Amino acid sequence: SYVLTQPPSVSVAPGETARITCGGNDVGSKNVHWYQQKPGRAPVLIISYDSDRPSGIPERFSGSNSGNTATLTINRVEGGDEADYYCQVWDSNSDYVFGTGTKVTVL
Amino acid sequence: QVQLVESGGGLVKPGGSLRLSCTASGFIFRDYDMSWIRQAPGKGLEWVSDITSNGFIIHVADSVKGQLIISRDNARNSLYLQMKDLRVEDSAVYYCARHRTYGDYIDNWGQGTLVTVAS
Numbered sequence: 001s002y003v004l005t006q007p008p009s010v011s012v013a014p015g016e017t018a019r020i021t022c023g024g025n026d027v028g029s030k031n032v033h034w035y036q037q038k039p040g041r042a043p044v045l046i047i048s049y050d051s052d053r054p055s056g057i058p059e060r061f062s063g064s065n066s067g068n069t070a071t072l073t074i075n076r077v078e079g080g081d082e083a084d085y086y087c088q089v090w091d092s093n094s095d096y097v098f099g100t101g102t103k104v105t106v107l
Numbered sequence: 108q109v110q111l112v113e114s115g116g117g118l119v120k121p122g123g124s125l126r127l128s129c130t131a132s133g134f135i136f137r138d139y140d141m142s143w144i145r146q147a148p149g150k151g152l153e154w155v156s157d158i159t160s161n162g163f164i165i166h167v168a169d170s171v172k173g174q175l176i177i178s179r180d181n182a183r184n185s186l187y188l189q190m191k192d193l194r195v196e197d198s199a200v201y202y203c204a205r206h207r208t209y210g211d212y213i214d215n216w217g218q219g220t221l222v223t224v225a226s
Contacts, residue, residue, distance in 0.1 A: 086151065096213075
């Protein structure tokens, strides 16, 4: 089965940049989507197709994908960005695959 | 607006059964593929099963094959998950989720329903 690996946690000071990686075998050939999940809430899509932002998602959120790593970047981090973040791909053998998840802490 | 409302969760003993329901509104339910996705306490997201808009094609995660059965009733705008032979490790919040049309991601999630398997 296809596996996506994320760092368990990322800490960042307000106003700085957070980068969350999502590693998978040749993930650059797949579409990567990102979700934000705050405590007690359902996930919310924040990036689709590697780098597209749904309406209502701040421009501070961006994504890229190449080789074996996809990256979610959060610029000018705010306290409200503190959440868990998950990457996701669709794989023909494994169907919907979610990354292991990254907890972003704003210092 | 799109709404997905799950129900049916609760406390069940190991080996027991449960049926989850998800009622959809705010969109044409019969036009969308749907999934159940679960999240064990303090853990990550795990896709469980999905079903095409017409109900003809179903995919199931290997971890729950033969144990969790997805179905839908388009006339009732409802998605279901029949759960049997439940184990402690099946304890999780179960989310009903809508697939993006012609896409391979989830564009709407329900609020989730908690299933606790314990003696």
